[in-house]
Amino acid sequence: MAMKRAGVSAIRALCSSPNFTRHAHSTAGSKKIVGVFYKANEYAELNPNFVGCVERGLGIRDWLESRGHQYVVTADKDGPDCELEKHIPDLHVLITTPFHPAYVTAERIKKAKNLQLLLTAGIGSDHIDLKAAAEAGLTVAEVTGSNVVSVAEDELMRILILVRNFLPGHHQVISGDWNVAGIAYRAYDLEGKTVGTFGAGRIGKLLLQRLKPFNCNLLYHDRLKMDPEMEKQTGAKFEEDLDVMLQKCDIIVINTPLTDQTRGMFNKERISKLKKGVLIVNNARGAIMDTQAVADACSSGHIGGYSGDVWFPQPAPKDHPWRYMPNQAMTPHISGTTIDGQLRYAAGTKDMLDRYFKGEEFPLQNYIVREGVLAPQYR
Amino acid sequence: MAMKRAGVSAIRALCSSPNFTRHAHSTAGSKKIVGVFYKANEYAELNPNFVGCVERGLGIRDWLESRGHQYVVTADKDGPDCELEKHIPDLHVLITTPFHPAYVTAERIKKAKNLQLLLTAGIGSDHIDLKAAAEAGLTVAEVTGSNVVSVAEDELMRILILVRNFLPGHHQVISGDWNVAGIAYRAYDLEGKTVGTFGAGRIGKLLLQRLKPFNCNLLYHDRLKMDPEMEKQTGAKFEEDLDVMLQKCDIIVINTPLTDQTRGMFNKERISKLKKGVLIVNNARGAIMDTQAVADACSSGHIGGYSGDVWFPQPAPKDHPWRYMPNQAMTPHISGTTIDGQLRYAAGTKDMLDRYFKGEEFPLQNYIVREGVLAPQYR
Numbered sequence: 001m002a003m004k005r006a007g008v009s010a011i012r013a014l015c016s017s018p019n020f021t022r023h024a025h026s027t028a029g030s031k032k033i034v035g036v037f038y039k040a041n042e043y044a045e046l047n048p049n050f051v052g053c054v055e056r057g058l059g060i061r062d063w064l065e066s067r068g069h070q071y072v073v074t075a076d077k078d079g080p081d082c083e084l085e086k087h088i089p090d091l092h093v094l095i096t097t098p099f100h101p102a103y104v105t106a107e108r109i110k111k112a113k114n115l116q117l118l119l120t121a122g123i124g125s126d127h128i129d130l131k132a133a134a135e136a137g138l139t140v141a142e143v144t145g146s147n148v149v150s151v152a153e154d155e156l157m158r159i160l161i162l163v164r165n166f167l168p169g170h171h172q173v174i175s176g177d178w179n180v181a182g183i184a185y186r187a188y189d190l191e192g193k194t195v196g197t198f199g200a201g202r203i204g205k206l207l208l209q210r211l212k213p214f215n216c217n218l219l220y221h222d223r224l225k226m227d228p229e230m231e232k233q234t235g236a237k238f239e240e241d242l243d244v245m246l247q248k249c250d251i252i253v254i255n256t257p258l259t260d261q262t263r264g265m266f267n268k269e270r271i272s273k274l275k276k277g278v279l280i281v282n283n284a285r286g287a288i289m290d291t292q293a294v295a296d297a298c299s300s301g302h303i304g305g306y307s308g309d310v311w312f313p314q315p316a317p318k319d320h321p322w323r324y325m326p327n328q329a330m331t332p333h334i335s336g337t338t339i340d341g342q343l344r345y346a347a348g349t350k351d352m353l354d355r356y357f358k359g360e361e362f363p364l365q366n367y368i369v370r371e372g373v374l375a376p377q378y379r
Numbered sequence: 380m381a382m383k384r385a386g387v388s389a390i391r392a393l394c395s396s397p398n399f400t401r402h403a404h405s406t407a408g409s410k411k412i413v414g415v416f417y418k419a420n421e422y423a424e425l426n427p428n429f430v431g432c433v434e435r436g437l438g439i440r441d442w443l444e445s446r447g448h449q450y451v452v453t454a455d456k457d458g459p460d461c462e463l464e465k466h467i468p469d470l471h472v473l474i475t476t477p478f479h480p481a482y483v484t485a486e487r488i489k490k491a492k493n494l495q496l497l498l499t500a501g502i503g504s505d506h507i508d509l510k511a512a513a514e515a516g517l518t519v520a521e522v523t524g525s526n527v528v529s530v531a532e533d534e535l536m537r538i539l540i541l542v543r544n545f546l547p548g549h550h551q552v553i554s555g556d557w558n559v560a561g562i563a564y565r566a567y568d569l570e571g572k573t574v575g576t577f578g579a580g581r582i583g584k585l586l587l588q589r590l591k592p593f594n595c596n597l598l599y600h601d602r603l604k605m606d607p608e609m610e611k612q613t614g615a616k617f618e619e620d621l622d623v624m625l626q627k628c629d630i631i632v633i634n635t636p637l638t639d640q641t642r643g644m645f646n647k648e649r650i651s652k653l654k655k656g657v658l659i660v661n662n663a664r665g666a667i668m669d670t671q672a673v674a675d676a677c678s679s680g681h682i683g684g685y686s687g688d689v690w691f692p693q694p695a696p697k698d699h700p701w702r703y704m705p706n707q708a709m710t711p712h713i714s715g716t717t718i719d720g721q722l723r724y725a726a727g728t729k730d731m732l733d734r735y736f737k738g739e740e741f742p743l744q745n746y747i748v749r750e751g752v753l754a755p756q757y758r
Contacts, residue, residue, distance in 0.1 A: 010732060040563075043564040043567075044560070050564045051607070052563065069620065142385065149568055149570050153568055153569050157539035160536035164533055165713075167549070169710030170708060170710050172710070173695075173710060176697040178477065180711050180713055181417055181418045181423070181429075183719070184432075184716045187716070188719055189528055191528050191719065213592065232614065249582065255618065292595065323555065329549060331548030332548055332558070334563060335543075339564075340567055342563070
């Protein structure tokens with residue numbers, strides 16, 4: 001696999017063809033690889049498959065070190081004195097995750113003179129300044145598909161939790177109460193409701209497949225219509241105009257990446273046009289929403305319930321308004337990091353490292369930036 | 380519709396044929412109907428479709444009174460001085476619900492000299508002493524099917540809540556924390572897990588249909604094998620031996636009625652033979668479980684999570700151990716009383732009253748006791 005930044009220097013140094021560059025790099029010897037993961041502390045020992053934490057570092061240390069590479073893992077990712085910052089100047093590969101995101105800014109990219117490859121262990125690379133990465137000729141890749149099932153399942157759980165008004169009932173149980181009416185007056189079946197997904201990529205499609213037997217009215221908006229077979233399989237109807245779709249929905253699910261176009265797009269004005277009492281599930285990215293507009297609409301009741309696992313920033317500060325708004329069913333960023341998901345994205349990251357060492361291509365769908373060129377959906 | 384008790388008196392009085400009895404009863408003039416529902420208090424006004432509460436009494440008062448019947452509704456159902464007790468001696472029809480169960484004991488049945496019909500607005504009539512009701516020649520009927528979708532959806536929600544370890548994450552949010560590891564170490568995908576339903580009647584089948592796209596290993600145990608078409612549709616495998624099935628399951632869902640055979644059957648011994656860390660969802664009846672055995676197994680970790688909306692007794696007292704056991708995702712008895720469910724069971728109850736007044740049969744599947752004869756599954 002050719003790396004543009006390295007390629008450029010190689011060309012300068014050796015006047016080599018791009019092809020030669022690729023091979024030169026695939027045999028370039030020992031690499032310094034840094035991984036940033038969340039700390040598991042006492043939880044690490046509780047499950048041998050809990051590989052996505054700093055303590056296990058995806059379970060690839062022995063494999064990397066036996067091949068002569070250096071592997072540093074840390075959870076300490078913020079501020080000028082953090083552990084990550086120390087390794088920026090000489091690392092070749094940086095592995096990050098969306099769950100405990102190391103923000104890879106233009107400044108960090110500039111300082112990282114040896115950097116060739118940014119790998120996201122999971123899906124979602126918006127914690128990386130993709131434009132800066134592209135300009136520097138880097139490659140950014142994810143383990144596409146690694147947690148799409150995890151996230152789709154989680155979205156369906158959140159839809160049900162909101163529609164059926166689960167949390168007030170659970171809170172009654174732990175506080176010693178019993179008041180069925182206080183739950184039932186706003187508890188509904190999912191059956192018969194209109195559910196729309198904004199985005200019908202890998203996760204959106206899996207969600208629609210799982211929603212199919214619930215006998216809902218399923219809608220989707222995306223840049224492209226799904227192929228007729230998938231439309232038939234899910235029974236979902238394509239809506240060309242996003243806002244027209246949103247205004248029909250009892251339940252809206254966000255399944256679109258964070259881009260310049262989607263950042264902050266659920267603002268006060270757009271929310272005010274949604275059905276009163278609309279339920280919103282967002283496991284995509286917190287910054288797609290205007291934080292305060294969501295909190296205000298939950299307080300007024302215009303949004304009847306909001307659930308998701310994504311925030312901006314992450315970790316969510318103690319005073320983040322979504323912690324305190326009514327009718328929220330929020331969690332920390334967790335949906336893609338189930339144990340099953342971790343095993344998949346650890347395997348996918350290892351596979352890409354292996355291909356990188358061998359100078360082989362990654363699976364095409366994994367590329368977000370390929371040797372300085374952004375994937376179409378990020379342009 | 381003939382009522383055995385009334386029929387016996389009618390025969391004695393008039394030497395009528397059963398056929399004549401039925402007609403005599405269908406034209407017997409004004410009836411006293413008592414309904415026992417939960418109180419909604421301030422919640423009643425918040426939703427015009429909230430018909431299942433004492434304040435709305437299924438929305439059938441005008442209809443009943445315009446036909447000359449007397450309609451009393453109350454939430455006061457327990458103890459010798461309660462409102463219900465006052466009406467026992469002269470009521471003809473008693474409408475109850477599983478959500479706020481009026482326990483219809485042999486003693487109450489004996490006192491209810493005019494009683495002909497016990498209607499359960501919802502599904503599940505184990506709050507009625509069915510043997511005593513049968514011996515008294517009564518008819519007991521439910522609105523079969525009225526909330527099967529509601530309960531099946533709710534079960535799938537609870538499966539996902541347990542498998543994905545939702546609640547610890549949500550508790551972090553409301554307590555100002557952020558610790559992904561503390562959730563992730565025991566969060567899994569549902570995909571690939573073995574899920575077994577004990578009971579594959581109406582609710583169990585709907586659950587299996589909804590589980591189908593999750594790519595689980597689906598098992599079921601029931602008295603009878605499902606028809607091959609339904610087996611194919613759900614992909615679920617029949618397990619003839621209940622205990623053999625239970626021991627294979629990562630997740631067990633209880634979908635069997637409470638009977639003499641099922642009461643307390645999940646006791647310490649049976650639980651000890653389940654997989655360590657098994658997840659259990661029970662929206663059937665609380666008394667199918669040995670309360671303390673479940674609490675102990677949740678504390679030891681042998682049960683990895685327990686969720687349901689049924690308790691014994693109901694309302695659950697403040698000191699019920701399931702309120703305090705770890706890894707529970709309990710709620711009050713709510714799954715069948717969504718607004719959609721209420722509208723269905725209110726309509727079904729009205730339909731049966733109408734048929735009763737007209738001397739017509741009920742939909743056959745609604746009968747639990749028909750003129751003194753127990754339905755097969757309760758024998």
